[in-house]
Amino acid sequence: MGKKKKSEDFPGAAYGFTHPVSTLLRAGRGFSLQDADPGAKPGFGGGKSDGRKALTAADEHLDDLQERLYAQARSGDDPARVLLILQAMDTAGKGGIIRHVIGTVDPQGVELHGFKAPTAAEKRHDFLWRVERRLPGAGMIGVFDRSHYEDVLIGRVRQLAGADELERRYGAIRDFEQRIADEGTRIIKVMLHISPEEQYERLSERLDRPDKHWKFNPGDIDERLEWDAYMQAYQKAIRETDAGHAPWYVVPANRKWYARVAVQHLLIEALAGIDPQWPAADFDVETQRRRLEDARHVG
C-alpha cells in the first residue's frame, strides 16, 4: 500500500488519521488486491461514531478549499481542477460517497456524471469520446460515477472486447489521463472495495425492504457470480493504469463510514496539493468604491 511517511503536516492529522490517506490507500507498484482487506480502516484509530464526527468536522475544510479552487479559476488563467473517479462492485457505496461527501460541497462547484451502459449513439464513437465530453471545467470538482474503466472491467469480464482491444484500451487510458493531468487535472481514482459477504448482506437488505426494491436489479446477481473475474479485471486495470499523475486508491468499504471519511480526505489532500489562492481583483477597488457611492441612492 505504498510507503507511509510519518508527518503531522497533512490535513487528516487534525481529524484522526495517522498518515495522509493518499499514502495509506495508494495502490502503488506491486499492489495486490487479494491482500487488501475490505474490512480494514487503515490509519484511523477510532470507530464509527468517531468516523462520523470526523466527516462532519472536516466539511468546512473541504468547503473552503473548494471555494478557493472555484474562485481561482475565475481569474481565467488557472486551469486547475479535480477529477474523482468512482468504481466499485454493486452496493459498495458509490451513492453514499456522492451523497455524504460530495453532497457537502457547494453544488455550484461540482460536475457529477453517472456513466451507464453506452447508448447506440455513444457506441458509434471510441470509448473515451463520451468521457471527454464530461470532463470538469477549470475550478470544478468533477465526479464520475463509473467511467471509462467500465470498458476494461465489464468489457473484460463479459468479453465485450478481445485481448488486443483491451491492450489498446489500457494504452489509450494511459495517454488520455496523462494528457488531462498535463492540462491541470488532479486525478483521483477510487475503487471502493467490499467483500462478497458484505455485498450479500446489502443485496439481502434491498430485497427485504420495499422502500429499497427500486435499488435492486436482478442483473446485480449476474455480476456477483463473476466476482473473481471482476477482481482480476480490477487488479489488471490498476496495474496497467496506476501512475503518479493518475493514482489508484483502493478504499476498504465494508465500513461505510470509513470509506466516506477516507474519500473526503483524498479530496482534501488533492485540493491542498493544488493550494488554490483567492485571485487578485481584475478591477481597481477604489474606483469601484467611488462608483458604488455614486450609485448609492437608486430605486
Next chain:
Amino acid sequence: MGKKKKSEDFPGAAYGFTHPVSTLLRAGRGFSLQDADPGAKPGFGGGKSDGRKALTAADEHLDDLQERLYAQARSGDDPARVLLILQAMDTAGKGGIIRHVIGTVDPQGVELHGFKAPTAAEKRHDFLWRVERRLPGAGMIGVFDRSHYEDVLIGRVRQLAGADELERRYGAIRDFEQRIADEGTRIIKVMLHISPEEQYERLSERLDRPDKHWKFNPGDIDERLEWDAYMQAYQKAIRETDAGHAPWYVVPANRKWYARVAVQHLLIEALAGIDPQWPAADFDVETQRRRLEDARHVG
C-alpha cells in the same frame, strides 16, 4: 399575496410557518411588486436562529421526498419532476439558496444549470432553445440559476429586444411553461427580492474583503443604476407569466435565512403535492431471494 388558507395540514406547520409558503408568497392576480417588502418574513414568527434551526430540521423531510421522487421515476412511467427557477438582482442570494438549500439534497437527484449571457452559438437559436436542452429529466429536481426570464428582464431594460419581440417572448414563455407543466413538470418560479439599500451593503462588503473580490463585477453597478427599470421589468414579467401551473413567488430576501427556509418549503410543498411513491418491484422478490442464496458463496 394571494389568499391565506388556515390549515395545519401543510409541511411548514411543523417548522414554524403559519401558512403554506406557496400561499404566503404567491404573486397572484393583481400582484404589485412595489408593495412587497424585501425585509419582511411572512408567516414566520421566529428570528434568525429559529430560521436556521428550521432549515436544518426540515432537511430530512426534503431529502425523503426527493428520494421518493427519484425512485418513482425509476419505474419508467412516471414523468413527475420539479423545476426551480431562480431570478434576482445581483447579491440577492441565489448562490446561497443553491448552497444551503439545494446543497442539502442528494446531488444525484439534482440537475443544476447556470445561464450566462448567451454564446454566439446560442444566439443563432430562439431564446428557449438553450433552456429546453437543460430541462430536468423525470424524477429530478432541476434548478435554473437565471433562465429564459433574462430575455425579458435584461432584454427589456437594455432594449436588446423591441416591444413586439418582448410581447412574442411572453407568449412563447406561456406556451413553453404550459407544455412542460403538462408533461409532468412542477414549476416553481422565484424572484429573490432585496432592497437597493441591502444590495449597497452587500456590494460594499465584496469590495472590502479581498476574499470576496472575485465575486464582484464592475457590471453589477451598471445594472444597479437601472434598478427601477428592472423592477418594472420584473413586475411586467410576473404579470404576463404567472399561472396556476407556473406560479411566481416573490421571496423577501433582505434576511438571507428567511429566503432560504422559504425556498426550502416551496420545494417541500411542491414535492408533497406530487406525493411520490416507492415503486413496486418489477421483479419477483422470492425468485431473486433464491437466486441470491444460490450465489451466496462467491469470491
